[in-house]
Amino acid sequence: GQQVMQIPQYQHVQEGEDFTTYCNSSTTLSNIQWYKQRPGGHPVFLIQLVKSGEVKKQKRLTFQFGEAKKNSSLHITATQTTDVGTYFCAGMRNTGNQFYFGTGTSLTVIP
Amino acid sequence: EADIYQTPRYLVIGTGKKITLECSQTMGHDKMYWYQQDPGMELHLIHYSYGVNSTEKGDLSSESTVSRIRTEHFPLTLESARPSHTSQYLCASRSLLEFYNEQFFGPGTRLTVL
Numbered sequence: 001g002q003q004v005m006q007i008p009q010y011q012h013v014q015e016g017e018d019f020t021t022y023c024n025s026s027t028t029l030s031n032i033q034w035y036k037q038r039p040g041g042h043p044v045f046l047i048q049l050v051k052s053g054e055v056k057k058q059k060r061l062t063f064q065f066g067e068a069k070k071n072s073s074l075h076i077t078a079t080q081t082t083d084v085g086t087y088f089c090a091g092m093r094n095t096g097n098q099f100y101f102g103t104g105t106s107l108t109v110i111p
Numbered sequence: 112e113a114d115i116y117q118t119p120r121y122l123v124i125g126t127g128k129k130i131t132l133e134c135s136q137t138m139g140h141d142k143m144y145w146y147q148q149d150p151g152m153e154l155h156l157i158h159y160s161y162g163v164n165s166t167e168k169g170d171l172s173s174e175s176t177v178s179r180i181r182t183e184h185f186p187l188t189l190e191s192a193r194p195s196h197t198s199q200y201l202c203a204s205r206s207l208l209e210f211y212n213e214q215f216f217g218p219g220t221r222l223t224v225l
Contacts, residue, residue, distance in 0.1 A: 088153065
Protein backbone atom coordinates (compact mmCIF):
# COMPACT_ATOMS: atom_id res chain seq x y z
CA GLY A 1 0.00 0.00 0.00
CA GLN A 2 0.85 3.69 -0.15
CA GLN A 3 3.74 4.34 2.21
CA VAL A 4 4.10 8.12 1.93
CA MET A 5 1.01 10.27 2.08
CA GLN A 6 0.72 13.98 1.48
CA ILE A 7 -2.04 16.39 2.41
CA PRO A 8 -3.76 18.25 1.05
CA GLN A 9 -4.05 16.76 -2.43
CA TYR A 10 -5.02 20.14 -3.89
CA GLN A 11 -4.67 23.70 -2.60
CA HIS A 12 -5.91 26.92 -4.16
CA VAL A 13 -4.60 30.14 -2.64
CA GLN A 14 -4.76 33.81 -3.44
CA GLU A 15 -1.43 35.27 -4.43
CA GLY A 16 0.28 36.51 -1.28
CA GLU A 17 -1.26 33.89 0.99
CA ASP A 18 0.83 31.22 2.67
CA PHE A 19 0.79 27.53 1.73
CA THR A 20 1.77 24.36 3.58
CA THR A 21 1.92 20.73 2.48
CA TYR A 22 2.46 17.86 4.87
CA CYS A 23 4.16 14.55 4.21
CA ASN A 24 3.68 11.48 6.41
CA SER A 25 5.46 8.15 6.20
CA SER A 26 4.36 4.86 7.73
CA THR A 27 8.00 4.03 8.46
CA THR A 28 11.03 5.90 9.78
CA LEU A 29 13.04 7.56 7.06
CA SER A 30 16.78 8.03 6.76
CA ASN A 31 16.25 11.21 4.77
CA ILE A 32 13.58 13.03 2.83
CA GLN A 33 13.69 15.10 -0.32
CA TRP A 34 11.28 17.61 -1.81
CA TYR A 35 10.63 18.10 -5.51
CA LYS A 36 8.58 20.56 -7.53
CA GLN A 37 6.91 19.58 -10.80
CA ARG A 38 5.48 22.27 -13.01
CA PRO A 39 2.47 21.37 -15.18
CA GLY A 40 3.72 19.32 -18.13
CA GLY A 41 7.23 19.19 -16.70
CA HIS A 42 9.43 16.82 -14.75
CA PRO A 43 10.28 16.83 -11.03
CA VAL A 44 13.02 19.24 -10.00
CA PHE A 45 14.92 18.78 -6.77
CA LEU A 46 14.38 21.42 -4.09
CA ILE A 47 16.08 20.19 -0.95
CA GLN A 48 17.12 17.22 1.18
CA LEU A 49 16.65 16.85 4.94
CA VAL A 50 18.63 14.30 6.91
CA LYS A 51 18.63 15.14 10.62
CA SER A 52 15.80 14.70 13.10
CA GLY A 53 14.05 18.05 13.66
CA GLU A 54 16.00 19.70 10.86
CA VAL A 55 14.72 22.99 9.45
CA LYS A 56 16.02 24.50 6.22
CA LYS A 57 15.03 27.68 4.43
CA GLN A 58 15.25 28.72 0.80
CA LYS A 59 14.02 32.30 0.42
CA ARG A 60 10.23 32.00 0.93
CA LEU A 61 10.30 28.20 1.37
CA THR A 62 10.76 26.52 4.77
CA PHE A 63 11.29 22.78 5.03
CA GLN A 64 11.03 20.76 8.23
CA PHE A 65 11.83 17.15 9.13
CA GLY A 66 9.98 15.71 12.12
CA GLU A 67 11.67 14.61 15.32
CA ALA A 68 10.67 10.99 14.69
CA LYS A 69 11.83 11.25 11.04
CA LYS A 70 8.42 10.06 9.83
CA ASN A 71 6.96 13.35 8.68
CA SER A 72 7.96 16.52 6.94
CA SER A 73 6.45 19.79 5.82
CA LEU A 74 6.99 22.46 3.21
CA HIS A 75 5.76 25.97 3.91
CA ILE A 76 5.71 28.76 1.34
CA THR A 77 5.32 32.31 2.60
CA ALA A 78 3.51 34.88 0.45
CA THR A 79 2.89 32.67 -2.57
CA GLN A 80 3.56 33.94 -6.09
CA THR A 81 2.21 32.71 -9.42
CA THR A 82 5.62 31.17 -10.10
CA ASP A 83 4.99 28.77 -7.19
CA VAL A 84 2.30 26.95 -9.19
CA GLY A 85 2.97 23.22 -9.55
CA THR A 86 2.84 19.93 -7.71
CA TYR A 87 5.09 19.45 -4.71
CA PHE A 88 6.27 15.93 -3.92
CA CYS A 89 8.14 14.61 -0.95
CA ALA A 90 10.31 11.52 -1.45
CA GLY A 91 11.49 9.51 1.50
CA MET A 92 14.23 6.94 1.75
CA ARG A 93 13.82 4.20 4.34
CA ASN A 94 16.65 3.19 6.65
CA THR A 95 16.76 -0.28 5.11
CA GLY A 96 16.89 0.56 1.45
CA ASN A 97 18.11 2.75 -1.36
CA GLN A 98 14.81 3.51 -3.04
CA PHE A 99 12.95 6.77 -2.74
CA TYR A 100 9.22 6.50 -2.09
CA PHE A 101 7.41 9.46 -3.53
CA GLY A 102 4.45 10.99 -1.77
CA THR A 103 1.05 11.47 -3.38
CA GLY A 104 1.83 15.13 -4.12
CA THR A 105 0.09 18.42 -3.42
CA SER A 106 -1.03 20.46 -6.39
CA LEU A 107 -0.79 24.20 -5.73
CA THR A 108 -2.79 26.75 -7.71
CA VAL A 109 -2.10 30.42 -7.09
CA ILE A 110 -4.87 32.83 -8.06
CA PRO A 111 -3.52 36.23 -9.15
CA GLU B 112 20.47 22.17 -16.17
CA ALA B 113 20.76 18.38 -15.79
CA ASP B 114 22.41 16.37 -18.57
CA ILE B 115 19.87 13.58 -18.78
CA TYR B 116 17.99 12.87 -21.97
CA GLN B 117 15.00 10.76 -22.95
CA THR B 118 13.76 9.77 -26.37
CA PRO B 119 11.22 9.78 -27.76
CA ARG B 120 9.40 12.57 -25.94
CA TYR B 121 6.03 11.40 -27.25
CA LEU B 122 5.01 8.02 -28.65
CA VAL B 123 1.68 6.70 -29.90
CA ILE B 124 1.64 3.02 -30.83
CA GLY B 125 -0.75 0.15 -31.31
CA THR B 126 -1.36 -2.73 -28.92
CA GLY B 127 1.13 -5.57 -29.13
CA LYS B 128 4.06 -3.54 -30.40
CA LYS B 129 7.52 -3.82 -28.87
CA ILE B 130 9.00 -0.49 -27.84
CA THR B 131 12.18 0.76 -26.22
CA LEU B 132 12.35 4.03 -24.32
CA GLU B 133 15.82 5.52 -24.27
CA CYS B 134 17.52 7.28 -21.37
CA SER B 135 21.04 8.66 -21.33
CA GLN B 136 22.98 10.80 -18.88
CA THR B 137 26.38 12.42 -19.24
CA MET B 138 27.02 13.08 -15.55
CA GLY B 139 28.73 9.75 -14.86
CA HIS B 140 26.06 8.79 -12.33
CA ASP B 141 26.04 5.19 -11.19
CA LYS B 142 22.44 5.09 -9.97
CA MET B 143 19.63 5.30 -12.51
CA TYR B 144 15.87 4.89 -12.15
CA TRP B 145 12.70 4.49 -14.19
CA TYR B 146 9.47 5.87 -12.78
CA GLN B 147 5.92 5.69 -14.11
CA GLN B 148 3.64 8.64 -13.49
CA ASP B 149 -0.01 9.02 -14.47
CA PRO B 150 -1.24 12.63 -14.90
CA GLY B 151 -1.42 14.45 -11.57
CA MET B 152 -0.39 11.37 -9.63
CA GLU B 153 2.63 10.20 -7.68
CA LEU B 154 5.73 8.60 -9.17
CA HIS B 155 6.04 4.83 -8.98
CA LEU B 156 9.45 3.18 -9.21
CA ILE B 157 9.49 0.39 -11.80
CA HIS B 158 13.21 -0.33 -12.25
CA TYR B 159 16.54 0.86 -10.91
CA SER B 160 20.24 0.21 -11.35
CA TYR B 161 23.28 0.77 -9.18
CA GLY B 162 25.75 0.47 -12.02
CA VAL B 163 26.77 -1.51 -15.06
CA ASN B 164 25.18 -5.00 -15.16
CA SER B 165 23.05 -4.16 -12.10
CA THR B 166 19.26 -3.99 -12.46
CA GLU B 167 16.46 -4.35 -9.91
CA LYS B 168 12.67 -4.23 -10.04
CA GLY B 169 10.87 -1.55 -8.13
CA ASP B 170 7.67 -1.88 -6.17
CA LEU B 171 5.34 -1.33 -9.14
CA SER B 172 4.64 -4.54 -11.00
CA SER B 173 5.61 -4.04 -14.61
CA GLU B 174 5.91 -6.07 -17.79
CA SER B 175 8.91 -4.02 -18.82
CA THR B 176 12.59 -4.92 -18.74
CA VAL B 177 15.74 -2.81 -18.50
CA SER B 178 19.43 -3.23 -19.21
CA ARG B 179 22.56 -1.40 -18.07
CA ILE B 180 25.43 -2.26 -20.36
CA ARG B 181 26.99 1.20 -20.18
CA THR B 182 27.03 3.63 -17.28
CA GLU B 183 25.40 6.40 -19.28
CA HIS B 184 22.62 4.36 -20.89
CA PHE B 185 19.53 2.77 -19.24
CA PRO B 186 16.88 1.76 -21.80
CA LEU B 187 13.43 0.46 -20.87
CA THR B 188 11.73 -2.12 -23.11
CA LEU B 189 8.08 -3.14 -23.32
CA GLU B 190 7.85 -6.45 -25.20
CA SER B 191 4.14 -6.11 -25.96
CA ALA B 192 2.52 -2.78 -25.28
CA ARG B 193 -1.04 -2.61 -23.93
CA PRO B 194 -3.43 0.31 -23.31
CA SER B 195 -2.77 -0.08 -19.56
CA HIS B 196 0.84 1.01 -20.28
CA THR B 197 -0.35 4.46 -21.32
CA SER B 198 1.45 6.83 -18.97
CA GLN B 199 4.44 9.10 -18.60
CA TYR B 200 7.80 7.40 -18.06
CA LEU B 201 10.47 9.37 -16.24
CA CYS B 202 14.13 8.45 -16.09
CA ALA B 203 16.34 9.76 -13.29
CA SER B 204 19.93 9.45 -12.15
CA ARG B 205 21.98 10.34 -9.11
CA SER B 206 25.52 10.17 -7.84
CA LEU B 207 26.77 7.33 -5.62
CA LEU B 208 28.37 9.89 -3.33
CA GLU B 209 26.36 9.76 -0.11
CA PHE B 210 26.01 13.52 0.34
CA TYR B 211 24.84 14.26 -3.18
CA ASN B 212 21.54 12.37 -3.14
CA GLU B 213 19.69 14.63 -5.57
CA GLN B 214 17.87 12.81 -8.35
CA PHE B 215 18.09 14.48 -11.74
CA PHE B 216 15.08 13.76 -13.93
CA GLY B 217 14.85 13.60 -17.69
CA PRO B 218 12.02 15.36 -19.56
CA GLY B 219 9.96 12.15 -19.73
CA THR B 220 8.35 10.06 -22.47
CA ARG B 221 4.58 10.32 -22.82
CA LEU B 222 3.40 6.94 -24.11
CA THR B 223 -0.05 6.28 -25.53
CA VAL B 224 -1.01 2.74 -26.47
CA LEU B 225 -4.10 2.48 -28.64
